Amino acid sequence: MRGNKWFAALGISSLLLGSALAGCSNSEESSSQTNSDGKTVVELNGWGSSPEEEELLKETITAFEEEHPNIQIKHEVIADQYMDVIKTRLIGGEAADVFYLDALDAPSLMQQDVLEPLNDYMTEDFDVGDFEDPLVNAFKSGGTHYGFPKDFSTLALFYDKQAFEEAGLEGPPENWEELREYAEKLTVDEDGDGTPERYGLGFAKELARQFYKFQPYGGKLVTEDGKAAFANEKSVEALKPIVDMYKNEKTAGLPSDVGAGFGGDMFGQQKAAMVIEGNWTIPFLENNFPDVDYGTSELPAINGEKATAAFTVAYVMNKNSEVKDAAWEFIEFMTGKEGMEIWTSKGFALPTRKSVADKLGYADDGLRSSFVEGASYAQPWQAGENLPIIMNNFDNQFVSALLGEQTLEEALKKAEDTANNEISSSN
Amino acid sequence: MNKKRITSILVYTILIGYAVITFIPFLWAVLSSFKPLSEIVSGITFIPENFTLGNYTEVFSREPLFFRWMLNSVIITACMVALNIVFNSMAGYALARIRFAGRKFWFFLILAVLMIPFQVTLIPSYLILKTFGWLNTYQGLIIPGMVNATFIFMMRQFFLNFPKELEEAAQMDGLSRFGTFFRIVMPLAKPALAAQAVFIFMSSWNDFMRPLIIMSDKDMFTLTLGLNTFKGQYISYWNLIMAASTLMTLPSLLIYAFFNRFFIKGVTFTGGK
Amino acid sequence: MEPAKQNEYSESFKPKKPKPKINPKAPKKHPMGKKLKESLSGYLFMSPTIFTLGIFVVVPILYALFLSFNDVDLLGGIGYEFLGLDNYTRTIDDERAKIALLNTAEYVAIVVPVQTILALLLAAALNSNIKGKNLFRIIFFLPTVTSSAVLTLIFMWMYYPDGLINNFLSFLHLPTYDWLSNPAIALRSIMIMNIWATAPFFMVIYLAAMQDISDTVYEAATIDGANWWQKFIYITVPILKPVTFFVVIMGLIGTFQLFDQSYIFSGGSGGPNSSTLTIVLLIYQYAFQSLDMGYASALAVGLAILIMVVTVIQKVFFGEEKLHD
Known part of the structure; x- marks a missing residue:
C-alpha cells in the first residue's frame, strides 16, 4: 500500500499548516493610519473605470500627493457589486476613508448617519457657490453637505x-x-x-x-x-x-x-x-x-x-475615518478647482464647477457642448x-x-x- | 452483434453531439482571446484571421500584480484543498461509520447549514472575521473555508458504500481508528478524494464573493478577484476579457485533467494490493 | 484473498439481506467502554468540522435567525426592535415572494430531475469501454470549471436575437426565440444553461462512485444473460443510491438558491415582468438594496424550511440507504 505514507504525510502537513496559519496572523495587518515613511495614509475606494480614466485619476492623485507630501493615497478598486461591498464594510466599520457615491444611493446613506458632515471643513476658498446647484444639492440634506460632486454627465x-x-x-x-x-x-x-x-x-x-x-x-x-x-x-x-x-x-x-x-x-x-x-x-x-x-x-x-x-458622483467621507483631516484635504483637492481641472481635462466626465467648465471651454467643444448645455435644465438621477x-x-x-x-x-x-x-x- | 453495433453508434452520436454543444462556446471564447479587438467587434469570425498573442502580453503588462495574485491564489487554494480533503473526509467518515452519540444531530445540522443562502450570512460572517482581525489576510479566507458541508455530505455518502470488512480486518490487526482511517480507508477512497480535490480547487480558485468583501488590499487579491477587477475596467475590450477569462479557467482545467486518471475504472482495487 | 473479499463486499449490496454475523461480537467486551470510545473517536474526527462550521457558519445563521424576528438597523449604529413573527406573516402578503416562489418551484421541478438523469447517463456512458473517454470527460467538464460569470457572458452572446443559437435554428428552418427578453422563455433559457453547466459536476461524482462497484457483480449478471441496460437499472442505479441522494439534495439546494444567473441576466431586477425573480434574488434585494435584513432573514429561514421539507419528502419517496449499523 504505497498510498499510506502519502496520505499520512498530507494529513500531518495540512494540520501543521493549518495551525501555523492560525498562529501567525501578523502577515498583513490592515494598514494603520501611517505608513513606514510616516505619511498619513488615506484609503480611497471606487469602482473600476476605463484604463484611460484610471490613468487620469492616477495623474490627479499624484498631483495631490506632490502638494501634500505628508499624505499618501491608497486607491483600491471594488470589482463588482460596489454598493453591497461598501455597505458591508460600513456596517463592519471597515470602509475606506473616502469613497465614491452615486447620487442615486446618496439619500439612504445620508439618512443612515454613516457619512461625515463636511460643513465644518469647508473654507471660503473652497467656493461652494461655484458648483452647479442641482449637482451639489444631490449630496446635501437639511443644509448639511455630505459630499461634493466630482463630475457629471x-x-x-x-x-x-x-x-x-x-x-x-x-x-x-x-x-x-x-x-x-x-x-x-x-x-x-x-x-x-x-x-x-x-x-x-x-x-x-x-x-x-x-x-x-x-x-x-x-x-x-x-x-x-x-x-x-x-x-x-x-x-x-x-x-x-x-x-x-x-x-x-x-x-x-x-x-x-x-x-x-x-x-x-x-x-x-x-x-x-x-x-x-x-x-x-x-x-x-x-x-x-x-x-x-x-x-x-x-x-x-x-x-x-x-x-x-x-448623473453625478461625489467623493464622500466615512464617518468612522481615523484620518479625517487628511481625508478632507484630499476631497478638497479632488473637487476643488485645481484637481477637478486635471480630472476633467480629457473630457471623460464633465466638471461640476462652473469656473472649471469655463476654463476648459467645453461649452464651445463641438461634441461636448450639448452635454454642458443640458446641465442647466437636467434632472439629476435621484x-x-x-x-x-x-x-x-x-x-x-x-x-x-x-x-x-x-x-x-x-x-x-x-x-x-x-x-x-x-x-x-x-x- | 448487429444490435450491439447500433447501440454503440447511437451512444457515440449522443456523446459526440453533446461534446460539440459543450465545446463550441469554449472554443469560441478561447479563440476570441487570440483575435484583435477589431476582429471580435466587426462580426462573427470563428477562427482568428489575425492570430495574435498580444492580448495575453497586454493582460500581463497592464496588471503588474498578476503574479502576486497568482501566488495568493496558489497559497490559498493549496491550503484549502489540503485541509478540506482531510477534514471533510474525517467528518464524512465519522458520520457514515462511527456510532457516536449525536451523530444524527450533526448530520442534520450539516445539511441544514447548506440550506440557508449565503446572502443573509455574509454580513455576520464579515463581522466575525473583523473580530478576529482576519480581514485582508490569507487566514480570513482559508480558516472559515477549511471544511465544507457539501463535501462532508458527499464523503459520508461515499463511505456508506465502503466495504466494511477491510476496516474490521485492520482493527483486528490492532490499528486504531485513526490508523485505520489514514492507512486503510483514505487510500481506498482515492476516486472520491480526487473528485473532492478537483471541486475544492475549483470553488476556491473561482471564488469571487468572499475575496471581494474580505480582501480590500490590491496586494492581497486572488487571481479571480484581480482579473474580475481588470474585466470591470476593460469592459469593452472583449479581446482582453477573453484572454483574462481563459487564464482564469486554465488552472482548474489542468487540475481536472490531472486528477481525471483517478476516476478510471480499476485504479481503486488494483492499486490496493 | 482479494476475490473472496470482493465477493463479500458485493454481497452487502444485495438489497435487504439481513447481516447478522457482525453484531454478536460486539457485546462480549465491556459494552459501555466501547460505546464511549466510539463516541470519543467520533468527536475527534468531527472536531475540525464542529469548530469551523460552528464559528463561521452556525453563529452567522443563528444571528440571521435572531434578525428574522426583529426590525433591524445595521448601518450607522446597530439597532433592533423585536417584532415577533411580523416578518414571517409579511411574506404571506408579499406578492413578489409568491411570484418568486412559483418561479423557483418551476425551476426546481424541471432542473433537478433532468440534471440528475443526464449526469447519471453521461457517467454511465463514460464509465463503459468507450474510445476516447478521457477526451469526453474533459470536454464535458468544461462548463463546470468555468466561473458562472464567464459562462453567463458566453450564454448571453449565444442567446441574443441574432446570436449563435438563433442563427443555428433559422439555418435548420426552426422557429427562433427571443431568449432573454421574452418572459415566457427567459426562465427556460436560464434552466438550459444551468442544466448544461451543473450536470458535469454531478457526472464526476457519479463517475467516482462507479469506481467502487466491483466487476464481479456485473460479471455474475452477464452470466445470467442481462444486457447493458438491465445491468444499469438493476445493479448500478441501486448501488448508487446514497450518491443519488447526495446529488438530488445538492441539486435541490442549488436550484432553490438560484441567484447568479438571474442576477446577471436581469441586471438584478428579476425582470422581464418578474419572470426571472427567484427567492434568493428577492432575499438579496431586501438584504442589500433596502438593507431590510430582518425581512430578508425571515425569507431565508422560510426558504431553508421549504428545502428541508422537500428533502424529507424525497427521502420518504426514494428511501435512503440505511446506515451500516
Missing part, C-alpha cells in the same frame, strides 16, 4: 452623419415627433425579416434613462414622501412614443437586441443610427470606433420642453432613499410593456403598486 443624442446623409436628413431632430420620423427613415431592414439590421434609434430601457420624460408632461417620478408616482396618464403619455417605436414601428431597438453591451457599442457597430447616451460614449467611440463620423445634439424637446437626465426599490420594479415591468405582454398602463400601475407596497411594509 447628462444625456444627449448621438447621430451617425453618414446614415443621416444616406437617408437625406439634415441635422439632428429638434423634437420627439421629428425623432420618430427620422428613426423610421433611418431604420434598415434589407432582408425584410422584421428584425432590422440597423435601428433608427438605440435606447436603454432602464428607469434611469426614461424618468426625465415625465416632467415635461407634468408627471413626476416620486411623491413628496418618496413613493412611486408614475402610474398616471401623464407618465403613460411620456413613455408611449418609445414603446410604440419599439413594439409597433420597430424603429427603435435595445443594445441587447443586437448583441451590444450598451448604446455606445450599438452605435459604434452602426446597428443604430441614433442613440441617447452619456458623455462617456465619446472617449469610447474615439478608442474603439474611430471611423464613425458622428455628431451630438441636445435631446429633442419632449412635449415642447427641453429635458435630460444628469429621488429619495426608496429610489432603488422603485427602479427595480419599474425595470422589471417596463420591459414587458415594451414586448407587448401588457399595456403600458398596466405595467406602470403594477410597478408602482408593488414598489409602494414594498416601501410601506419596510417602514
Whole structure:
C-alpha cells in the first residue's frame, strides 16, 4: 500500500499548516493610519473605470500627493457589486476613508448617519457657490453637505452623419415627433425579416434613462414622501412614443437586441443610427470606433420642453475615518478647482464647477457642448432613499410593456403598486 | 452483434453531439482571446484571421500584480484543498461509520447549514472575521473555508458504500481508528478524494464573493478577484476579457485533467494490493 | 484473498439481506467502554468540522435567525426592535415572494430531475469501454470549471436575437426565440444553461462512485444473460443510491438558491415582468438594496424550511440507504 505514507504525510502537513496559519496572523495587518515613511495614509475606494480614466485619476492623485507630501493615497478598486461591498464594510466599520457615491444611493446613506458632515471643513476658498446647484444639492440634506460632486454627465443624442446623409436628413431632430420620423427613415431592414439590421434609434430601457420624460408632461417620478408616482396618464403619455417605436414601428431597438453591451457599442457597430447616451460614449467611440463620423445634439424637446437626465458622483467621507483631516484635504483637492481641472481635462466626465467648465471651454467643444448645455435644465438621477426599490420594479415591468405582454398602463400601475407596497411594509 | 453495433453508434452520436454543444462556446471564447479587438467587434469570425498573442502580453503588462495574485491564489487554494480533503473526509467518515452519540444531530445540522443562502450570512460572517482581525489576510479566507458541508455530505455518502470488512480486518490487526482511517480507508477512497480535490480547487480558485468583501488590499487579491477587477475596467475590450477569462479557467482545467486518471475504472482495487 | 473479499463486499449490496454475523461480537467486551470510545473517536474526527462550521457558519445563521424576528438597523449604529413573527406573516402578503416562489418551484421541478438523469447517463456512458473517454470527460467538464460569470457572458452572446443559437435554428428552418427578453422563455433559457453547466459536476461524482462497484457483480449478471441496460437499472442505479441522494439534495439546494444567473441576466431586477425573480434574488434585494435584513432573514429561514421539507419528502419517496449499523 504505497498510498499510506502519502496520505499520512498530507494529513500531518495540512494540520501543521493549518495551525501555523492560525498562529501567525501578523502577515498583513490592515494598514494603520501611517505608513513606514510616516505619511498619513488615506484609503480611497471606487469602482473600476476605463484604463484611460484610471490613468487620469492616477495623474490627479499624484498631483495631490506632490502638494501634500505628508499624505499618501491608497486607491483600491471594488470589482463588482460596489454598493453591497461598501455597505458591508460600513456596517463592519471597515470602509475606506473616502469613497465614491452615486447620487442615486446618496439619500439612504445620508439618512443612515454613516457619512461625515463636511460643513465644518469647508473654507471660503473652497467656493461652494461655484458648483452647479442641482449637482451639489444631490449630496446635501437639511443644509448639511455630505459630499461634493466630482463630475457629471447628462444625456444627449448621438447621430451617425453618414446614415443621416444616406437617408437625406439634415441635422439632428429638434423634437420627439421629428425623432420618430427620422428613426423610421433611418431604420434598415434589407432582408425584410422584421428584425432590422440597423435601428433608427438605440435606447436603454432602464428607469434611469426614461424618468426625465415625465416632467415635461407634468408627471413626476416620486411623491413628496418618496413613493412611486408614475402610474398616471401623464407618465403613460411620456413613455408611449418609445414603446410604440419599439413594439409597433420597430424603429427603435435595445443594445441587447443586437448583441451590444450598451448604446455606445450599438452605435459604434452602426446597428443604430441614433442613440441617447452619456458623455462617456465619446472617449469610447474615439478608442474603439474611430471611423464613425458622428455628431451630438441636445435631446429633442419632449412635449415642447427641453429635458435630460444628469448623473453625478461625489467623493464622500466615512464617518468612522481615523484620518479625517487628511481625508478632507484630499476631497478638497479632488473637487476643488485645481484637481477637478486635471480630472476633467480629457473630457471623460464633465466638471461640476462652473469656473472649471469655463476654463476648459467645453461649452464651445463641438461634441461636448450639448452635454454642458443640458446641465442647466437636467434632472439629476435621484429621488429619495426608496429610489432603488422603485427602479427595480419599474425595470422589471417596463420591459414587458415594451414586448407587448401588457399595456403600458398596466405595467406602470403594477410597478408602482408593488414598489409602494414594498416601501410601506419596510417602514 | 448487429444490435450491439447500433447501440454503440447511437451512444457515440449522443456523446459526440453533446461534446460539440459543450465545446463550441469554449472554443469560441478561447479563440476570441487570440483575435484583435477589431476582429471580435466587426462580426462573427470563428477562427482568428489575425492570430495574435498580444492580448495575453497586454493582460500581463497592464496588471503588474498578476503574479502576486497568482501566488495568493496558489497559497490559498493549496491550503484549502489540503485541509478540506482531510477534514471533510474525517467528518464524512465519522458520520457514515462511527456510532457516536449525536451523530444524527450533526448530520442534520450539516445539511441544514447548506440550506440557508449565503446572502443573509455574509454580513455576520464579515463581522466575525473583523473580530478576529482576519480581514485582508490569507487566514480570513482559508480558516472559515477549511471544511465544507457539501463535501462532508458527499464523503459520508461515499463511505456508506465502503466495504466494511477491510476496516474490521485492520482493527483486528490492532490499528486504531485513526490508523485505520489514514492507512486503510483514505487510500481506498482515492476516486472520491480526487473528485473532492478537483471541486475544492475549483470553488476556491473561482471564488469571487468572499475575496471581494474580505480582501480590500490590491496586494492581497486572488487571481479571480484581480482579473474580475481588470474585466470591470476593460469592459469593452472583449479581446482582453477573453484572454483574462481563459487564464482564469486554465488552472482548474489542468487540475481536472490531472486528477481525471483517478476516476478510471480499476485504479481503486488494483492499486490496493 | 482479494476475490473472496470482493465477493463479500458485493454481497452487502444485495438489497435487504439481513447481516447478522457482525453484531454478536460486539457485546462480549465491556459494552459501555466501547460505546464511549466510539463516541470519543467520533468527536475527534468531527472536531475540525464542529469548530469551523460552528464559528463561521452556525453563529452567522443563528444571528440571521435572531434578525428574522426583529426590525433591524445595521448601518450607522446597530439597532433592533423585536417584532415577533411580523416578518414571517409579511411574506404571506408579499406578492413578489409568491411570484418568486412559483418561479423557483418551476425551476426546481424541471432542473433537478433532468440534471440528475443526464449526469447519471453521461457517467454511465463514460464509465463503459468507450474510445476516447478521457477526451469526453474533459470536454464535458468544461462548463463546470468555468466561473458562472464567464459562462453567463458566453450564454448571453449565444442567446441574443441574432446570436449563435438563433442563427443555428433559422439555418435548420426552426422557429427562433427571443431568449432573454421574452418572459415566457427567459426562465427556460436560464434552466438550459444551468442544466448544461451543473450536470458535469454531478457526472464526476457519479463517475467516482462507479469506481467502487466491483466487476464481479456485473460479471455474475452477464452470466445470467442481462444486457447493458438491465445491468444499469438493476445493479448500478441501486448501488448508487446514497450518491443519488447526495446529488438530488445538492441539486435541490442549488436550484432553490438560484441567484447568479438571474442576477446577471436581469441586471438584478428579476425582470422581464418578474419572470426571472427567484427567492434568493428577492432575499438579496431586501438584504442589500433596502438593507431590510430582518425581512430578508425571515425569507431565508422560510426558504431553508421549504428545502428541508422537500428533502424529507424525497427521502420518504426514494428511501435512503440505511446506515451500516
